[in-house]
Every structure is written in structure tokens, then in C-alpha cells.
Amino acid sequence: MNRALCAQRIGMLQASATAWHAASTLETSPEWRSDAAERERTVTRSIQPATEPPETLFLTSLTDSAAVGKGLPDVLTTDRLASDTATQLSLLSQHDRERLASALRTYADGREAFAKDELTAACSASSAAEGALTSLKSPLALLVREQHIRCQCTRAQTGCLDRIRSLRTELVGLRRYPWLSARTAYAEGQTLYRQGRIYDAAESFHSALDEFAAVGDSASVGLTHSVLGNTYAAAGESDAALEHHLAAIRLRFHYRGDRRRIELEDAMLFLLRHDYVSAAELLLDEMASAPATAAGRAMEAALRGVIAFRNGHVQNSEHQFDHARLLLDQVDDRTLRAETRRSVLLAEAGTGIGSSRRRLADIEATTTMAEREETSLYLPRMLTERGIAFEAAGEPVRAEQDYLRAMSILESRELRIDQSSLVLGPSTAQDSAFDHAIVLYLKQRRVADALSAAERSLSVRISSLYARGMQGRDMFRSDRGDAASSIGDIQESLRAGQVAVALYLLKDAVITWIVTPSGVSAVRRPIGAEQLIDVVARLHSCASIDACRDDPELERASNLLLRDWIQQVPRGATLWLQKPVELQALPFAMLTTQDGEPLLLRNPITTVSDLGELIRVQSRDAARAGSSSALFLAAAHPRGSLEPLPTATWEVTQAARSYRGARVDVQARRRTFGQGALPYAVIHFAGHVLVNDEQPLFSALVFDDGLLYIHELDPRAFSRARLVVLAGCDTGRAPKPRMSVADALLSQHVPSVVYTLWPVDDASAADFAVAFHQAISAGKSRAESVQQAAASIRRAYPDRSSAWAAFQLAGAPGPITKTRRRES
Amino acid sequence: MHMSPPPNRRCVRAKWAFAVTTAMVVAICAGGLGTAARRDQLVRDADALPCRLMEGRLSSAFAYRPFRRGEDVPRRSLFPLRTAESVLRQRWQVRHDKTSGRQAAEARLLAADAQGAIALMTELLERDSRRPDLLSAIHTSRDASLLSDFSAAMLQRPADPKALVLALEAADRAWQLQPTSTTA
16 A cells, blocks of 8 residues: 555556555455555546647647638747737738648657657758748747757757757747747757756756746656756756656656657666666556657666666566567667667666677677767766776777776766766666776786876766755865876875875775875775775764774774785874775774774874875965964854853863964854954864755854854855864764865865864863864874874773764874974 | 863763653653553554544554544644653663564654654664665565555655655565555
């Protein structure tokens, strides 16, 4: 019963009706049975009347009216296209009316061809219709012109984006045809999406959605929801993508060709990508009930193959893919056949079924086609697949070329790697081009090249599309203007007594590079990524509640992540540590050497998001050197239900004594952390921090006069800051990769931030702060100061890892002041 | 010399947990309640209502009642359910075992606290399947009735697309485990 209800609410009416039927058959209680039977009847009734979209109705009545010259009411709210056409029709001679009817039929044929992806026929029909309708001065010429441009854009003709924008401007100016105007917004979005300009595409699609809704064209609203689902998915915004895909499933219309199936396919790929296998499988029933061409049936068979594979039925899966290939032969249009073949191939490649020989031949053909057609959203995945096939065929040079090209495309688009493959293949088992390049380079013993590929992968990061949605600023997006740093640059930037260590997680191994001024070496430790993430999650969990004293997870994590390479690092050397985003929660300082010594006591540590940041933060820090003025803020009396923090007052008062002339504000207000912070090099915040897991831009620092959200941070306020200490709970916890409160400040070019890995108690936070600032003012480096302060807490409370392992430094590790004497 | 600040905590969560634990222990010591009987009473109280407040169906043997939205039901009629929920919650906080967790979650749901029920069932699912994330916990759990109840609870969040899909995954898994169950 619950299954039926879920399917019904999602809009999977076929599956829901079947489930209600099963429930009513199995139920023994007469009342529950009668309820289920009634619901089955209701759902079955709502399956039947799928409505014709307004466009179809409009065209049919227009063609009929044109033949006889009769009037035509406007079917869409505020849009005058129908009535204007009718008015103009009444002025035409019988001969011209026949010409107009003929042009409309040509246009309708073109639409049909376009819906079937038969682009050559579609473009030529719309071109002919546009010419005829323009000569008749019919307002319908605008509709046909829009269709013609859309057709050209789909074929990736140059300049079509300008043409569609120019038409949109014209239509907006006319103010009579908002429906057509909405169509141009949709077409603009499609074109931008194909060009990989995901964020611009999302904005155009949102305009189209609003405009279609305003004129009452629900069918187009459904289509737009579907493409918005794909767009958000490509941007890594999974929740928004799901919302739009479900909205598209619910709106049921008789679209032309395979349009409904394509909507369902997109939703299904999304669900599969996110492991919602049951939901995807039930959606197949919905798909089977939609009208289909041969291409649609081939795709359905391929998806059945994918789902069978995901459910562990390999034989059935192979059978479905064979069936899909047979159905491909029934597709008449060559272009469409090739495109469907590509999709089937991608789906099959995701399962790993099929011989590498056959795959290489198929992939060569489909990649070439993808390159030619500029449907480049698919291209990175195709190139990666071809690279894998080249490697399997013993052609590493060609494989490398393909991986590098795929990497460049992904970098230029700012797509999130794992999400970009969402639209390209349904398997979660796929690696990125970066991963394959790393493995290839390591096989060839090109250690520095492998590290370089890993670094490039890290720079392709998630962007917060929702920042735009809420008209807010994306504080996690730092400028990408900095040129990528070579490994040689990084080596040159390492100062005496510094070593850089980069960790990178592959599907089946963790790679660690050790970079010193004189060389680069790498260690590969085989381990499943999920397994390692699990170990780290458990270690984080026990460390944060003081339960790790003899924990086997600490031993396992130390073995996996430290002991293979730590002997290459001199004792006392400062470690620049780059942790993979999946392991951000790892309390690295807790890991122990073979002799059981915690890393905390052996080496000072600072973390960076990528090794290139090592150069950037040092240069920013050097540019701001000279001042050690300090600002200490305690928000001890927050509003609302949060506890007061009297210790925070004690903390800032004590810690500020380490700096001459430090400003102390024990009733800190939001503004003080904004413009008030501008003159200071060292800024310390003691107070509550609220991390928003769903929307990290709404994480907030709590001040006495309210919350200061991350998106409200003023980047100018930190233009002189060299060090910000965030002594609150969870300030380094990133609910989405690299979206912690500390990350927000680092993205605003603060050279170094001290943050916490989990909630900290007041007493140890205060102890840490006092010891840390004393060390800083004594001329110790920032990394040594964190080490020294944490070690002092460890001496006092050796079993309380939650206290001593919570604090970490990110960014520039060097000293703020030269000597204590100078400060005093 | 090491100076210790006053012992209050920066983390609200920890302080809150302490307060709840104290309150709970006091309540249990004072009560000595017959919780098994309370649970049966919960079913009787739910059956005594003229309607059910959740559209999904729980796996326990509740009698059929037509569905009505919560806002249409007088608050006082929920009082017996809330009382039973309070007792079962305390029992769960003391015992922290699966049975008491299931009963407490069910009671929360019947007492119109869907959010609390979802949180508790999520914990039970993740603990039961030893999986750190909810979706894989659903896919590996073998407890059909817990999955089914979880699905019913998630259906109480109709505006949340993710909740809807998770509800479907849980209901489908429950149905695969027990294809003859009408609840799933």
C-alpha cells in the first residue's frame, strides 16, 4: 500500500495502479481492501486522459482555420498569436489562404521531424515555411522563425545564439506574443546547455518556466522542468534536479515523438546515478506506456539492461543490451540511429559488459560523431571511454591524449566531475578522466605528471548554483584567475623545513605524493574508496567523543594513510597537507607512526585544498606582512535558544593579552566581523557557529545581535587579515565538499584560518586559544603554534581527543610576529 | 600555570543531551510504568480515533480508518496518543534497543510527530544495517516492517521530493522482502 501511494505521489501512475491492485487482492480486511480498490480505480482513471499540448491543438486548429478563413480564439492567456493570425487570415485571398495552409503543413512536418531528431528534414521544412509565411506577412512567421533557429542551434550552427537572442528581444518589444517569447528563452537555454554553459542555461530555463506558466502552457512547463532537472544535475545540485525531474514526471502530455520517453529517461538516469534503483525500475512501467519510436524502444531495452545489471542479473542485462542493438537496426534515420547507438553504448559501457575490441570500434565512431556535432556535453565521457579502450588495446599514447582532452573540457566548464558523467552514463562505477590519467601515469612511473593530473582534478569544483537562486553571493567560489601551478613551481615555493604531501582517492586505492624541493615520490596503497571513507568516518566519530584510545580504527587509518610514507618526512618539518575532499573529516594529527607516536607531536601541519594554494597563500601572506594588530571577538550572549557562553569572554580577554593594543569586544556584533575587522591582521572569533547541512551558504556565525550568514560575509573586511581563528563548533566541517565556514574565509583570500573538525567544549576551546596566541606572539609559526597548543591540551587530558585533536590550521603556516620582544 | 575556565560548554548539543538524560532518568524512576501495556494502549487509542492522520500505513494491526489531514483533527483527541508516546520515548531512551526504538517511532508517528519518527527510524535503519548513509541502509536492511513504517513516515513530508523517493525505495525494499505484505 505504501509503495502504491509513493508511486502515485511521484506520478508513476502505471506502477501505482498495479501496486493498488496487488494490495486490494492480497488484503484480508474488507475496509482496507475496499480502500485500495477505490484508489486503484482513481489512479487508473487519471492515467487515461493525457492531454494534447496547447501547441498541437493550436497548430491543428490553425491549419483547419487557414483552409476556410474562419476566426480563431486565443488558447493561451495573454498571447495574441492565434487571434492576430485569424485577423490577418480574413484579409487574405483564397489563394493566399491556401498558400498559408500549405506553409503550415510544411511547418508541422518539420516539427514532427524535429521531435524525432531528424534535423536535416526539420531544418529544411522550417526554412521553407518561414519563407512562405514571411512573404504573406503572417505573424506565424515569428513562430516558424523561432523553430528554424532552434533547429539551426541543435545542429550547432555558428551565430545561432545571437539570432535566438535577437528574436527574443524583438518579441519582448512587441509584447503581444509572450508564449513565443517563452519559447525563445527555452531555445536559448538549450543552446547554452549544449555549449556546456550550465549556469547561464539554468537562468534561461527558469525564465522560460515562469513565462510558460504565465501563459498557461503546462506541456511546455513539463518539458522545461525536465531540462532544468538535467541542468541542475550537471551543476551538481542534486536536490534541485530531483525536484524538477519529479515535476516533469507528474505533468503528463501526449508529446510528439519520443519526447515523453526522453523526459522519463532523463529522470531514470538521474535516479540510477543516485542509487534510487527501485524508483528507476518502477519508472520503466511509465515509460513502457508512453508512445515510442524504434529508437525509444531501443533505449528502453538498454535501460532495462542497466537496471537488471544493477539488480545483479547479469544474464538478463546482456540479453536486454542485445535486444537494444537489434532494435537499433529498425531506426530509419541515420543520425538518430547513430545517436541512439551512442546512448546504448554508454549505458552498456557503464555496466562493463561487452568485449573491449567491440567497444573500441563503437566508441571510435560515436566519439567522432560527438566531436563533429559539438554536442560536447557528452564529449568528455566519450573521450574517457575511448581512452580506456585505447589503454586496453595497448595504445597508451592515444589514451593519454584522450584523457587530457577530456580533462581540459571538464576544467573549462567547471562541472562537478562525478555529476558530469550523470548525463553521460548511468553507472556509479565510472571514474573520471583525471583518475584514469593518474593511474596511467603511475603505471609509466611519471609520478609528477600523475600529481599534476590530481591537482587539476581538485580545481574542478562544485559551484553553488543556489547562490544565484537566492540572489546571494557565492562565498565558496574563489577566483579561478590564478594560473595553474606546475609541480616545479610548488617545489620551488617550499621553504626550508617544509614538505608537501598530497593524498588522492581512486576507486580502489589511495595515492600519496611526497613533494620536497629535491624530488617527488608516490606511494600507492590499495584500498576500496568506500572502505577508506568508512574508516575515516568511524575515526572521526570516536575522536569527537573521546572513545579512540585503543580504537582499531585509529590503527587502521594510521596504517592506510600515514605509515607508508612518514619516514620520508624529517621530524619537525612542517607538512603542507592536501586531503581529498572525501577525507576532509580526518583528524590527521591523531594518526600515529609505527612507534605509536601521534603525528601531532612529530610534525606541525597545515592543510590546503590543492598544492597550488601553497604558492598562493604564501604570496598573499607575504603581501600583508608587517602588521600583527589583533581583534578578539566574543559573542557570549546570543539571542534565541542558544546557550550563553561566559567562557568565551574569558577566552578572548586572556588571549588578547598576547598582543599589544589588541582590541577586545566581548559583546560582538555582526558589523564588527564586517567592516570593523578591516584594519586587523589577526581576528579571533569565540562563539556559536551553526552549520547548515543542506545549504552551506546559510551556515552562520552567531553574534549577540543575530546571525551572520556565510553569504553575507564582506570579502573587503578581510583584505588585510593574515589569520582568522574560528573557535566555534564544527567550523571546518564541510557538509558539501569544501563548503565549511573556514572554506568560505579561505575563498575570500584569507591566508590562514584555524578551524575545528567537530563540536568543541568551552573549556578546551579557551585553553587552546590562550596557548595558541601565546605561541604566536612568541614568534612561533602558525603551524607550530597549533601544534604546541594542541600538545599542551593533550598533556593535560591525554584521553580527550575531542579536545586536543579538534583544531587544525589551513593555509599559510609561517609566523605572524618575529619575536615576543618586538611585540611587547 | 594552566588556568581552567568555567566548565560550561560551547556546544549546545552536548548540554541539551545531558538535560534530556537527567529528565529521562527522573521520569523513569518516578514512574515505573508498564510500557508493554502502554504500547497496546497506543494501538487502542489510535483505533479509537474516527480517522487516521497519516495516509501511509503502519505495519502493526491498526483498524482501518479514513484518512484526514492533521489540521482537521481536534488537538485534544491526540492527547492519549501523546501520553503513550511520551512513555514509549522514555523507554527507548533507557533501553536503546531495537524493539523499544520501533515502538517509540511508531508512537511518534501516531502522535503527529513525523519529524521525530523519521529521525528515530533513520537511526534504527542505519544501526540495523551498519551502513552510514540512509539509502544504503534501506537497500541492505532486512526488516520489512521497519522499512514499511519508515516509508509511511516519509510520506508525511509530501513537499520534499527526496523524502518521497526514499519512501518509495523503502516501501519497494519492504515489498521485495515480503511480497505478500499489504502494508508495503
